[in-house]
Amino acid sequence: MTEQIGAAETLADRMERVGYLVDDGLATALFLAVRLGQPVLLEGEPGVGKTTAAKALAGALDTALIRLQCYEGLTASEALYEWNYQRQLLAIRLAESHGDRLRDADLFTAEFLSDRPILQAIRFTGPRPPVLLIDEIDRADDEFEALLFEFLGESAVSIPEIGTFTAARRPIVVLTSNRSRELHDALRRRCLYHWIEFPSAARVAQILRRAVPAAATALIASAADFVGQVRALDLDKPPGLAEAIDWVSALSMLGVTELTRPDATRTLAALAKTADDRDAVTAAFGALDGPDRARA
Amino acid sequence: MPASQQGTSGAGPVPPLLRGVDRAAFAAGLTRRLRDRGVAVDLSAAGTFARALAAHPPATRTELYWTARIALVRRQPDLAAFDALFAALFAGAGLGTDPPARRRPLPPTGALAAVPAPTAPAQPGTGLPWATLPAVVGSAERTAPDGPAVPQRLPTAAAGWADVPFEALDDEQVALLDDWLLAGLPRLPTRRTRRLAIRRRGNRAALRETMARSRRTGWEPIELVRTRPVRRPRRLLLLCDVSRSMQAEATAYLHLGRAFVRAADAEVFAFATGLTRLTPVLRRRSAADAMAQATAAVGDRFGGTRIATNLRALLDSRHGDLLRGAIVLIGSDGWDSCPATELAAQLARVRRRAYRLLWINPRAAVPGFQPRVASMAAALPYCDRMLPGDTFTALRRVIDAVADCDVPVRRPVTTTA
Numbered sequence: 001m002t003e004q005i006g007a008a009e010t011l012a013d014r015m016e017r018v019g020y021l022v023d024d025g026l027a028t029a030l031f032l033a034v035r036l037g038q039p040v041l042l043e044g045e046p047g048v049g050k051t052t053a054a055k056a057l058a059g060a061l062d063t064a065l066i067r068l069q070c071y072e073g074l075t076a077s078e079a080l081y082e083w084n085y086q087r088q089l090l091a092i093r094l095a096e097s098h099g100d101r102l103r104d105a106d107l108f109t110a111e112f113l114s115d116r117p118i119l120q121a122i123r124f125t126g127p128r129p130p131v132l133l134i135d136e137i138d139r140a141d142d143e144f145e146a147l148l149f150e151f152l153g154e155s156a157v158s159i160p161e162i163g164t165f166t167a168a169r170r171p172i173v174v175l176t177s178n179r180s181r182e183l184h185d186a187l188r189r190r191c192l193y194h195w196i197e198f199p200s201a202a203r204v205a206q207i208l209r210r211a212v213p214a215a216a217t218a219l220i221a222s223a224a225d226f227v228g229q230v231r232a233l234d235l236d237k238p239p240g241l242a243e244a245i246d247w248v249s250a251l252s253m254l255g256v257t258e259l260t261r262p263d264a265t266r267t268l269a270a271l272a273k274t275a276d277d278r279d280a281v282t283a284a285f286g287a288l289d290g291p292d293r294a295r296a
Numbered sequence: 297m298p299a300s301q302q303g304t305s306g307a308g309p310v311p312p313l314l315r316g317v318d319r320a321a322f323a324a325g326l327t328r329r330l331r332d333r334g335v336a337v338d339l340s341a342a343g344t345f346a347r348a349l350a351a352h353p354p355a356t357r358t359e360l361y362w363t364a365r366i367a368l369v370r371r372q373p374d375l376a377a378f379d380a381l382f383a384a385l386f387a388g389a390g391l392g393t394d395p396p397a398r399r400r401p402l403p404p405t406g407a408l409a410a411v412p413a414p415t416a417p418a419q420p421g422t423g424l425p426w427a428t429l430p431a432v433v434g435s436a437e438r439t440a441p442d443g444p445a446v447p448q449r450l451p452t453a454a455a456g457w458a459d460v461p462f463e464a465l466d467d468e469q470v471a472l473l474d475d476w477l478l479a480g481l482p483r484l485p486t487r488r489t490r491r492l493a494i495r496r497r498g499n500r501a502a503l504r505e506t507m508a509r510s511r512r513t514g515w516e517p518i519e520l521v522r523t524r525p526v527r528r529p530r531r532l533l534l535l536c537d538v539s540r541s542m543q544a545e546a547t548a549y550l551h552l553g554r555a556f557v558r559a560a561d562a563e564v565f566a567f568a569t570g571l572t573r574l575t576p577v578l579r580r581r582s583a584a585d586a587m588a589q590a591t592a593a594v595g596d597r598f599g600g601t602r603i604a605t606n607l608r609a610l611l612d613s614r615h616g617d618l619l620r621g622a623i624v625l626i627g628s629d630g631w632d633s634c635p636a637t638e639l640a641a642q643l644a645r646v647r648r649r650a651y652r653l654l655w656i657n658p659r660a661a662v663p664g665f666q667p668r669v670a671s672m673a674a675a676l677p678y679c680d681r682m683l684p685g686d687t688f689t690a691l692r693r694v695i696d697a698v699a700d701c702d703v704p705v706r707r708p709v710t711t712t713a
Contacts, residue, residue, distance in 0.1 A: 007352070008352060008359075024358060024359075024362055025362050025365070025366070028352065028359065028362035028363055028366055029362075029366045031352060032348050032351060032352060032363070032366060032367070035351040035352065036344065036347055036348060036351055038344060040366075041370075043372060071490065072489055072490050072491070073489055073490025073491035073492070073526075075491070075492075077504060082504070083504065083507065085503050085504070085507045088507065089507075089515075092515045102515070107515075141489075141491065179372075179614060180617050185336070185370075188370040188371070189338055189340055189341070189370070190340075191370075192344065192366050192367060193366060193369060193370045193371070194365075194366050195372045195375060234608065234612060236611070236616075236645070276645065
């Protein structure tokens, strides 16, 4: 499938078919990641669709998505590989019961290896290379970044007891970061880079139409406009696309076809995630166009 | 949409933009110009760009823009410089349709704006210094003692000056006290991480290590290896007031900030009417260089104070997440031109994110001090502690107070208000 994608537009069309609208920049970034076999680092405000982009890429290429969610304290044994100790102990006991002699080499073979996401991506045997999503890399420790260098640079993982596993076909690697800390230059150097901007109100409406097909057109237009205005307020957590989709889904589920202030107020929890933000949005209702214009 | 894209959207298919162009030379030239504009582009990025041009030959300027941007720029702050360069090079250029244009050399890079060099540090007496007044000169002439002299134990220079108010110290003395402060940072608070490390007194069994070591004992796991969570330095964040009323203390507080930055990777911001991040410049090895660059970086020093506005700016910026779980120190006398209610609202937000909030007030050392300033009174309910900060000894106590934050019990605000 990846060989058939000749241009960024083709990839954009395919992603649109699986329900993800992509702009020129992101389409070029993902296309180059597929064609050059180089990891791509996606950065942007929370909720602009970085993780979903990777999922949609896997859907568009009709291949598997392997996901590694990063967190503080993530170690090699959780990300790369781990020995299956229980099986090793069983093998020892079994050998003892048969009176066999075991050597080191018998116990540290690929048979006793538990693949974790990165090794899974390297040893993947499907018809097409998988998409490996390394999500929120900024949450992991900086030592973990150093652990990734070999994989990101050469698509390989070295296991001291066995040797180096190199991917026959380079997996398509998508890294995402929310910039909660600065990533190391060495990691950036190994990746293509794309900064995802929050889309315009018209594009948000287009995306909402895809994501919540049951919602009324008038509701989607006013909700997209309203979310744009709320983002301009002084909030702790400005709503991203995910929040906008949740909000419109909630409104649609309640049978709302046109945005009104009472409806907006009772579903505000989907949009404003802290008490302060809820107060700020409620206080600004008068100044905002959406619910005030269509007051119930 | 970037400026460079405008005018290309809606254009029909055109022949590849760079037909006949040496891709390597083009990539190298663009890379060099980017570097001249202060964007860090390495060789591998140029190589990636050349390969990307081959993989995805641009047919329009927009495509060239995205290919170049994705391959060459690695950081969001560099995007503005890249956009400017791209617009300067390609806006109005007709490379694809005007072959002779390709033979014309690009404008010399000397025409591009150079990165301004840092200005020299202000000499004493030649302008507004950071904090200190001219040195106090001793008036008494020492006379040669008669007869055998008994050596008298004196404090070291730094310890001797540590109790002198900041106003009476000169630059040299402040620089000496900088090292003295740094020496007082052996114990800083830590936090538990999710990472585990092998420790003799660990409370969990490490299966992997135990198994690996059992190789030496015929696969009998005799030695049980234990792990326990690793502890890391807790994040520190110092907000230093550099307004006119804090003129005497600002430099000393920045020395404290520099000690925190060097020892614990802290974050330091200066504020008066605006907010300035000083962490990178304070990381410099030389205290004089650090202070000189900090002076150059803060454009609004010794102006008015807008604490609440600056706190909101910090909370809303991308550095707002630095406050989460951090020990936040605010060095200020509390004179604020923003309404006290606004300061209280912003401090409430800070308090919800931070682990501890300590306020350093140079006026608090005066006996009988009461926080009568409206802003200070409004801020107190959100502070874990308020500490005096008028001498270097007081700053040492601030360091001790920061170290005490490891104690899990929250202390009441020590104030008479």
